[in-house]
Amino acid sequence: MDIKQKNKDLNLLFEPDLFREQGHQIVDILADYLQNLKENKTQTVLPNIDPKQMMDIWPGEFSAKGDGQWEEDLNKVINLSNHLHNPKYIGHQVSAPLPFSSLIEMVGTLLNNGSAVYEMGPSNVIMEQKIILWMSKLIGYDKKADGIFTSGGTIGNLTALLAARQKMFNTNVWKNGVFNQDNNYIMVSSQSHYSINRAASVMGLGERSIIKIPVDNEFRMDISEIEKIYTRLKKQGKNVFAIIANACSTSTGTYDDLNEIANFCKKNNIWMHVDGAHGASILLSDKYKTIMKGVERADSIVWDAHKMLLMPSLITAVIFKDGDNSYKAFSQEASYLFNKKPSEEWYNYAHRTMECTKKMMGLKLYLSLKNFGTDIFKTHIEYTHSLTKNFANIINNKDDFELAVKPQSNIICFRYLSKESNNRDLNNLQVKIKKRVLKSEKYYIVQTDLNGLTWLRCTIINPLTKIEDLNQLLTYIIEVASSIKHD
Ligand SMILES: Cc1ncc(COP(=O)(O)O)c(C=O)c1O
Known part of the structure; x- marks a missing residue:
């Protein structure tokens, strides 16, 4: 086959009619999947298959011409996956996404507009900005607040801590690195998520910089312990630059006393970060939101929409009380992307996020909020x-x-x-x-x-x-x- 013929085959795969046909087939397969769950015809929640067996199920060799068995394979992958829409899925903190939001996610993958710079993904960039402002209001922040979306709470916590460090250290860490910075510490709950320890190590501070605060009988950070441990550290000449509060913790779903922690942070000039990856969505409920009183005093907060806002993974907001701080984590220059001072280009998120090619994360949440209401x-x-x-x-x-x-x-x-x-x-x-x-x-x-x-x-x-x-x-x-x- 000559190269022209090969190209023709490739071009055929972009044919709108083929896409329409495949799209209808795929939606039918997924709708049948949801229907079977609804009628209790699919009673399993997960496949009991170990990784070795799974390795044998999925071949790893790909022929030059392909086998054309995508429908069969799609049904197979559905059968061999966890069924998060089964009512008996009550495991990890991963949502059973709104089917509509999953379809919109697909739209984002076809448009594939990278959203780290406005030029690459104009509509989505602005949708993300609007959601950040909506979330900021729910948090109780004023107009100075700002933030970005990132791929997951783990990167979100890292981003917030990077900003905290740059703000609180008396050196330009971006330029000088962390040499001679081993006197700096982060206080966290003994119940904090492992992403916090990971962030400290990635930041070059090492796990040694993490000071675990014991919790009370209800698994809340013990405020008197914070005071005690802080006084001891101070006496040793150590500098605590950030405290991470849980809202809520991963294991027990417990909310720390954010107001008390904010009081402590204010008194001692410490950055307060709230890990609200799972629990910040409670701010949508008048009935339950008082448990987060004080969150509006935090310097930064992470909020996952792929946990409690019914979105498919991943979509995490990192929001700063003072929007200027959202520019602190990354200070790189890239002349082919940016022309102005970072804050003058708020619409170029690459100034503020780790990611370069960024998914169209906001689209699914924005359209779900607009279409169905809050x-x-x-x-x-x-x-x-x-x-x-x-x-x-x-x-x-x-x-x-x-x-x-x-x-x-x-x-x-x-x-x-x-x-x-x-x-x-x-x-x-x-x-x-x-x-x-x-x-x-x-x-x-x-x-x-x-x-x-x-x-x-x-x-x-x-x-x-x-x-x-x-x-x-x-x-x-x-x-x-x-x-x-x-x-
Ligand atoms: C409190 C908390 N923080 C952070 C994370 C990490 O979030 P992600 O899985 O989106 O990276 C989790 C995940 O379970 C969590 O429960």
Whole structure:
């Protein structure tokens, strides 16, 4: 085949009619998938297949001409994936996305407008700016606030900490690096997400710069401990430049006392960052948002829309109370992209984000907010939170279960109690229960360790989950536990 013929084949793949046909087929496959879940025809939540088996399922050799089996493969990948729209998916903090937002995500992937500079993705850049302003208002920030979207809470936390460091250190870190900066520390909750430690190490400060603050009985950072530890560090001549508050924590879904932490930060001139990756969406609920009182005093906040705002991954807002600080993390010059002072080019996000080619992240959230309104998001938050509280009440009334702590959000930790077991046996039992539950493919739950005890952990994040699903889970856990005892 000559090169002209080959090109013709390639061009055919861009034919609008072919796209229309494939698009309809793909939407049909996905709609059938959702329908089967709705009618309970798909009862599995995850595939019980180990990585080695999966390696054998997916061939790694690609022929020159292809096999033309995309439909078959698509059905296969759906079957062999986790089903987040199954009401019995109550595992990690990943949303069951609004189907509409997933379709819009696809639009973003076809348009493929890089959104780090206005010139490359004009509409999306402005949509992102509008969402940042909308979120800023919900936080309670004034007009000075500004921020950007980035790919996930992990990069979001890193971005905020980079800005905090540049603002709080008395040297230009961008130019001079971190030489002789090993006297600087970050205070975090002992319950903080691992992305914070990771950020400190990536920043060249090392995990040694992380000072873990113990938590109280409800897993909130203990304010008196903050004071005590800070005084000790000061006496040793150490400089704490930032405190990270959880809103909420990953393991137990607990909100730190943001007002108290803000008081402390103000008194001691420390940057306050709020990790709201999971929990900031609670700001949409008048009923529950008071738990975040004080957030408007934080210097920066991270907020994931792919957790509690029903969006497909990834879409994370990093917002700064003083928008000028959003330019502190990255200070690079790139004449082929930028012409003016960074703040004069607020629409060129590359001044403020790690990413160069940036996805059209805002599009899906902007159109969902504009099209459906904010109430559906509020409903989602209030429904999942009150369902979690109901589930906690049920657990509290059962002799054979125990709660780790009363849930403040839609994350709940509990364990099955077996009368004859000590804590070590109980820990092993929870691990076995979780393994068996996953093996059954009937529910997706996870586990976590708190103060040396192992707990089963659920995030009730799927608006399709009902109290019956949770009751059935408890019944199933009892069944599983009894089969483990008889092994
Ligand atoms: C509190 C908290 N911060 C940060 C992250 C990391 O976010 P991402 O998974 O979007 O990188 C998570 C993820 O679970 C989280 O719970």
